[in-house]
Amino acid sequence: MAKINIVQAINQALREEMERDADVIVLGEDVGKDGGVFRVTEGLLEKFGPARVIDTPLAELGIAGAAIGMAAYGLKPVVEMQFMAFSYEAIEQIFSHAARLRNRSRGRYNCPIVVRMPYGVGIKGPELHMDSSEALFCHMPGIKVVVPSTPYNAKGLLTSAIRDPDPVVFLEPARLYRAIKTEVPQGEFTLALGKADVFQEGRDITAISWGAMLHRVIDASEGFDCEIIDLKTLKPFDEETILNSVKKTGRVVIVHEATKYCGLGAEVAAFLAQEAIMHLKGPVARVAAPEAVVPMALLEDYYMPSKERIRRAFEEAMKY
Amino acid sequence: MAKINIVQAINQALREEMERDADVIVLGEDVGKDGGVFRVTEGLLEKFGPARVIDTPLAELGIAGAAIGMAAYGLKPVVEMQFMAFSYEAIEQIFSHAARLRNRSRGRYNCPIVVRMPYGVGIKGPELHMDSSEALFCHMPGIKVVVPSTPYNAKGLLTSAIRDPDPVVFLEPARLYRAIKTEVPQGEFTLALGKADVFQEGRDITAISWGAMLHRVIDASEGFDCEIIDLKTLKPFDEETILNSVKKTGRVVIVHEATKYCGLGAEVAAFLAQEAIMHLKGPVARVAAPEAVVPMALLEDYYMPSKERIRRAFEEAMKY
Amino acid sequence: MGEKVIERFELKYLQIVDEAGVADPSLISSFPDGLIKKFFEAIVLTRTYNERALSLQREGRLGTYASVYGQEACQIGSALALEKGDWVFPSFRESGVFLTLGYPIWQMLRYWKGDERGMKIPRDINIFPMSVPVGTHIPHAAGAAWAMKIKGHKNASLCYFGDGGSSRGDFHEGLNIAGVLKLPAVFICQNNQWAISVPRSRQTAAKTIAQRAWSYGFEGVQVDGNDVLGVYSATKGALEKAKKGGGPTLIECFTYRLDDHTTADDASRYRSGEEVKEWKGKEPLVRLKILMQKKGLLSGEYEKTVNEKAKALVDKAIEEEEAYPPSEPEDIILYTNSSLTPRQSREIKELGWQK
Amino acid sequence: MGEKVIERFELKYLQIVDEAGVADPSLISSFPDGLIKKFFEAIVLTRTYNERALSLQREGRLGTYASVYGQEACQIGSALALEKGDWVFPSFRESGVFLTLGYPIWQMLRYWKGDERGMKIPRDINIFPMSVPVGTHIPHAAGAAWAMKIKGHKNASLCYFGDGGSSRGDFHEGLNIAGVLKLPAVFICQNNQWAISVPRSRQTAAKTIAQRAWSYGFEGVQVDGNDVLGVYSATKGALEKAKKGGGPTLIECFTYRLDDHTTADDASRYRSGEEVKEWKGKEPLVRLKILMQKKGLLSGEYEKTVNEKAKALVDKAIEEEEAYPPSEPEDIILYTNSSLTPRQSREIKELGWQK
């Protein structure tokens, strides 16, 4: 099996799904000739032609809106938003239309779109290139939100997202794009949406994270008997896996790049405060960004949860 | 003191602030001659003229964006979004610009805008007229989010919001607009943002809610020794008041109209799971909408947390 | 060097039958009698439905309702130009379009009563659920047209919105994308002079909305929106052009909203009775009847039958609607996605909603 | 009845100095020598800065940087037409505008290094922080112009964006609002033929971007964006008109991005060397120098002084920038609002960031 990075894994998933299903198309800014600013769609234009790999005007709400019309008509559009923050213009289309089309038409129409976007801090990008606003999408009934943390699950999860009959927001941790290479099978495979991975078993602490933070958590876990959960699907998250782990450890540390306030960590913690309170030995800790927008490159490293902050949270947890 | 309803209280606050400060202006769709579709801005055009009470084209992102430019130049625009769901096109302007202008310019510019909007279920409105997406705005660093529950605090909070040097999203529970009349002093007064009210003291349960749900909670509390907290400011919420109450009661029920998943209730519960876990006697309960978009009028009543559901949560809490 | 003119545009206005019922002789000739009668019958049905909906609303049997009165020609003229396989993207005021496509009337009423099942579109009609957020459906029409093009289907999409809707970013991005990709889409702006209380003159400083087409590299035309023949002709031409690969068209139907914005509105707060009166004189049915009379197409007998048939259809629909069983609360959750999340299943149980 | 033309438009193109440095005799006459020298000096400064920024980036001393090479005339010609009290709303490529307004060069470099303090605009310069999300600042320019109008200030706002930016909803809503309210705003579209890898032809099917002005009821003009005199003249006229209450203008500067989109881009992936070469022949400095030579304004001595002065300014700025102390981590939080929330204060403590 070849070792590939996340960019290649996503590219492979797109390529294989496009080969398999003529209704799958790719659209967005610079996805064609340029192959995407991160080269995720590289080579697709050459292989599938300009009717299926489409460079669009610079118009995020238009792109999302058009994809909704396409999807209702019978295509399976995979939209690329160049960076997460540039999807904000499209939020109304995603929230008021994509998320609701099936419900509003009582099942007559559905909206099988995938909205891919790189997200997250840690790439020394310009302003608004490093937001982590997954919680906004998680708050929308009807929208699934998926984040891969490895090339393997990038491919499997994207394949599932494309085949899903409903809208999926697929968040790609830009920091990881080329940072890790792992073995990924050639040929199609899927990973069920809604299922978390227990990346590592442990008895003392349940550490919950996703995307780039998973790797920080792994780093930080040395010396702790830590059960590490990679959430993978942020909405709906895998309640069972989390609950089973917390019942065992009684200690929880949630780590994410986004700010705490109404972040996804809040939902995980609130879920546990409702469903697992009797199993908790101490506070549910969230290690997250401070209440501030993502800083520019020079301060970026301070913003992102550091290994040290995560370790401190583990140490704190072990006091209970 | 005259008894007035929330519509009148907001109208009074606008009127008095416009009299006091020539930089305060009102803009939005139908806010002028029509006085707003809920008549909140009635009479303002006549009094302050078309330069300060402005009917805009139907263009929510343009309205919000223009308000940002006005605010940076030195005005204090109060924007009306006709219904909460129609503000979604403006989310990028609010999140990427209004919320960040001070930070990005390291204090050179600030953005004293107020974005008012009716929200919430319970008015038998058409589709997309009854969303409760406060959590989206709460997740944006730099944005304050305020919800009044009575005419008195509608006036005091809006006055504070207008005077605040930073952007405030002011959510008006449409269901309450004309539902309650209370005594409200003529003349200016402010209510501090970031402070909750203990509406009623109690020893057994801390019930946390805001806006229209406060009144359901009050209704449901009969027979329980319930400390009822009206959050009023959703972002940043009053941690101290909540914490003090929970330390006393050890039992928490949070009630809101929005869906749970990454709703504001999650943040309150997560905050408690981190800061008050040792004081909690049982699970932190959230009574909220089910994971679905707001239904149309005929099913609407099922969607909104009912008195019975809230009472059940209280009963459940008392089991611990 | 210096200054030179590099582009010139002309905007045309089309009217086949004027307010007095006088028709342009060369343009009317292509209209068979049967078609003119179809126009008439559809307008009568729409008015009948609309009046009944308004009175049902007054009786508290429907929720807020948006009247179509005055705009029937825009809707019927364009909808009758559609062919099977074309797709329609309506705003919330397109009762005339729904009716002309044969949409079940009881479902329309059901929708306005506040029931999502009203927009469970029958399989043989290609219309989207009405779009409540103004203008947001315009990119959907572009997207469907794009899909037709990709799939090689020789159809088109037809999108309706108002003068207010033309101010939204969705209009711009949707039409621009349609222009770039040369999509088979026809955009119909019903400029009814008002967006709730905001007059057209405050919606944009442009003289017409039709002229915006040039911003997107395709053709625009303004049509007398109260002239059903004019609207039909413009739409038919635009749809044919679209299907032949000629790209999109923007049609501005110049018309007037004769009623309040919706039943929740009171238009007397912001516009004069004289204005309304003046426009009543231009409304679409009167002139069509004059034309038909001149052509000998409007016998008393025929008119009576048409009226009665319309009334009977609407009566029957009201009965059907009222006999329709209520939704289950569970339905609130059930249609969110193709399958329930574990949490949703739990919620259905906790709420005691399982059937 | 029938079809008639109801609106006609003409779009003009303006060029005062052509690619060969030949000037339109009647249009050049109003340009004093001193102004022409100002153009020259500003272009030299911008190029000097731009080249140094690019090389600093290559050395790893700046982050991703967006080169202005090729677009200097659009930016300098327009910025020199500004008066005190006017406000500027730039996108991310407006180094030429910042420099022309006297923006501290070390701050510009600091910004591109990744320091928010680079956009802590000095009090005497009315420019907004660069807008990274494309087109989103257009409504801000309308808003500032609106505030000027409300406050009775006789100033105007000037907004810069690209051909890509003109496809966004913000463009439409911002310009439309400016038109309706007749705001003192001038919108400059630097059509540099590319939005990263997307060519102008794929951005819109409209022949020009300037023609969009008619969608909003005001005037538009296309200018040779590599002719600094033409840009100056068009902008000056538009600003004057705006300040006199004549409303907005849309100016399309027809130009070319000679470098990669940013230092993170490789334009050879999507456009041909020939195209770039052809446009190099039209770049703004060469023709200006020919003009100046003909007018006897370009002695070797003068040119040398200008070059050296620019170099010295940039050198000094690089030193200042590098000597500037780093931000405190606390600054990440400190500027969110006028005061800290309790949670923010706690976070600063927990993170060990208090000063």
Ligand SMILES: Cc1ncc(C[n+]2csc(CCOP(=O)(O)OP(=O)(O)O)c2C)c(N)n1
């Ligand atoms: C995005 C959005 N903003 C505001 C509203 C509230 N609203 C409903 S209809 C309407 C006016 C629409 O005017 P126009 O587009 O001309 O259509 P018309 O009502 O005249 O048919 C407004 C402001 C809405 N539904 N959607």
Ligand SMILES: Cc1ncc(C[n+]2csc(CCOP(=O)(O)OP(=O)(O)O)c2C)c(N)n1
């Ligand atoms: C809203 C938004 N979408 C996408 C991007 C990514 N992006 C940055 S610049 C650019 C192209 C801009 O083209 P244009 O407006 O023509 O300006 P130019 O770069 O040519 O100066 C893109 C797509 C962005 N910054 N903002």
Ligand SMILES: [Mg+2]
């Ligand atoms: Mg209208």
Ligand SMILES: [Mg+2]
């Ligand atoms: Mg460009």
